Amino acid sequence: MKLNIKKQNSLALTVILVLFCSFIVSAQTRQLAENDKTQIIQAILKREDFKSPEVCCFDSKAENIVYLLAENISAEQLPKLKSIKFVLLTATEIEEKRKTGIEYYSFSEFEVRKSKVQVFFSRTFSDTTAREGNGSTISYECRKVAEKWKIKGRLDSVYAS
Numbered sequence: 001m002k003l004n005i006k007k008q009n010s011l012a013l014t015v016i017l018v019l020f021c022s023f024i025v026s027a028q029t030r031q032l033a034e035n036d037k038t039q040i041i042q043a044i045l046k047r048e049d050f051k052s053p054e055v056c057c058f059d060s061k062a063e064n065i066v067y068l069l070a071e072n073i074s075a076e077q078l079p080k081l082k083s084i085k086f087v088l089l090t091a092t093e094i095e096e097k098r099k100t101g102i103e104y105y106s107f108s109e110f111e112v113r114k115s116k117v118q119v120f121f122s123r124t125f126s127d128t129t130a131r132e133g134n135g136s137t138i139s140y141e142c143r144k145v146a147e148k149w150k151i152k153g154r155l156d157s158v159y160a161s
Contacts, residue, residue, distance in 0.1 A: 069106035101127035134160040
């Protein structure tokens with residue numbers, strides 16, 4: 001009888017620990033509201049200098065096309081910028097354009113941690129015909145202050161092949 005009570009207590013304690021741990025994990029990985037995500041995306045894209053692309057020359061009078069990987073973002077979240085046209089592409093479309101050379105940008109998943117959000121913004125140039133490629137990644141830490149997002153970027157990595 002005593003063994004049964006010990007097993008029941010042990011089982012109850014295990015269940016409580018599992019529930020507590022799952023609560024902690026779900027609290028740490030909470031979802032970012034869409035309007036907050038949109039503000040962060042727009043703030044990052046407005047900061048970026050798109051005037052020196054790898055593939056072609058920037059014409060200050062013409063509209064510059066900037067390709068974005070269509071993962072973790074949507075067309076509704078993109079800002080309207082003078083002389084810049086954002087074009088969302090799927091991974092398959094980017095793979096096809098690599099044959100002639102493409103420069104594109106991408107956002108990682110948005111990680112919510114306590115009072116901040118971390119996201120990585122990457123630039124990739126790839127030309128499979130010339131067997132050339134390079135890129136860079138900026139790590140952004142975002143905090144909401146007085147209903148506006150403050151973002152701080154730090155160069156995370158650079159590569160060339």
